[in-house]
Amino acid sequence: MTGMQEQWQKISENLRGVLNPGIFKVWIHPLDAHIEGNSLCLAAPSEYVARWLRDRMQDTLRSAAAPVLQVAPENIDIRISCQGAAPASAAPVAPAAVAAAPAAPVAQPVHEAPVTPLHTAPSRPSQPLWQPSQCSLPLPAPTLRPRTRQRWRFSFDDFVVGPCNAMAVAAAKDICHDGGCVETLFVSSASGLGKTHIMQSVGRAVQEQGGQARLAYLSAEDLASRYVAALRSNDVESFRARLRDLDVLLLEDVHFLQGKEKMQDMVLTVIKSLQDRGGRAIFTSSFSPRELEKLDSQLVSHFCSGIVSPLERPDTEMCRHILERKAKSFQVLLPDEVCDLLAGRLQGDVR
Incomplete structure (x- = not known):
């Protein structure tokens, strides 16, 4: 050395x-x-x-x-x-806050196999289902219809970055690349602060790389529905094997797993296999890992094994950036006085 x-x-x-x-x-x-x-x-x-x-x-x-x-x-x-650029001076540079906030919630997906209705997490409807990148991951239900390539609604380019979410965004961008430092990311926040936007941005980035990464993007509720379909078709082992073969797992709303012991066992097995093979995973929830109740301690430990990053509510300045970017995207003239008034009064979620 x-x-x-x-x-x-x-x-x-x-x-x-x-x-x-x-x-x-x-x-x-x-x-x-x-x-x-x-x-x-x-x-x-x-x-x-x-x-x-x-x-x-x-x-x-x-x-x-x-x-x-x-x-x-x-x-x-x-x-x-x-890297690869000329050294920058030590003078501070104004932070760049680019992108637009998530708009409306993602539409409720349609199950591809008949399943028993399950409880819907109160924070948001279930997210889109499986998203293979390059490699197809068929599911066990016998009546599956061919699925088209996912049309991602969001990307990192239209995400406003600020102090309340900078760490989560940086970790998510790192996960997009093989050999990155981050293998597991847990993002928690109230509804409407960007969890789904980050997840879809990662899915889009992995897909656009054009490699052979096998990726699945779904909610914990939808995972449970598909697990029930696998049980009904006597195809549980094949279902688990397809999950274990993933390179990237994007699993939303993991608080849905609370109190569901069999589902927790299955998810824990998948995560262990994924981490043992150097795979990458992002989890989202309305609660931090330690706030989740009736959840296996080993599963909580795996959720916490990488980066745990909450998303906070944006401050007034960040709200102003969001409003400006949204007005520009819709080609609407938004006077500075109106933008300042809205930014000062809109204290809820980004959506």
């Missing part, structure tokens, strides 16, 4: 000691470093990560590097750039 590598390793350990483990894993672990004199040059995997570090982490980076470089923090020159 070279002297520069040793220095960066010591700086990383200093950062690990003061940062939340999730923040360290998402923002610091992927960085490449070059140290020369009092200059710390960092290469981030994307311009978004580089900008976030410039905006929020420069003082923390200087404090962590000072004892290693043996100089005062204010004398350390921090340069953060995107």
Whole structure:
């Protein structure tokens, strides 16, 4: 190990000691470093990560590097750039809040096999069902109709990024790529704050890569319905095998699993198999993992094994960005005074 590598390793350990483990894993672990004199040059995997570090982490980076470089923090020159780009200056850059908020709820899916009606989670109707990327994942019900390629309603390009959701978005973007630092992400929030938008953005990104990743996107309620269909058709083992062969699992509304022991056992088996093979998973819920009741402790542990990121309600400035972007997308002239008035009064969910 070279002297520069040793220095960066010591700086990383200093950062690990003061940062939340999730923040360290998402923002610091992927960085490449070059140290020369009092200059710390960092290469981030994307311009978004580089900008976030410039905006929020420069003082923390200087404090962590000072004892290693043996100089005062204010004398350390921090340069953060995107990999493959020229080093960026240490001057702060205004955060870019781009995208539009989720609009209306996703329509209720139509079950493809006759199943016993199940309780619907109160937060939102069930989400779209299986979404294979490249490889088809047939389901056990005998009356299946051919499914077309999923038309994703949302993407990262139309998602407003702000302090209330930056960590969840960064972790979700990392999950989109093979070999990323994040393998498991749990996103919790009240209804209408962007959980489905993030899930669909990941599905779209994985699909658009054009690889052979096998991906499933469904709600926990729909998973239960399909499990019942598999029981009725005596095809449970085949159903489980198809789940275990996934590369990416996007499972919404996992609070629906509360009190359903057989479903929990099946989901736990799938998650263990997925994680053992290096697969990736994102879970959403209206509650944090520790708030879920009547849930197997091992399942809760797996939910918490990666990044756990709540989505908070947007502040006034973020609401203003959302309104501006929505007005632009609908080609509506929104005067600044009206935009300010709405942003100050709309304190509910993004939707």
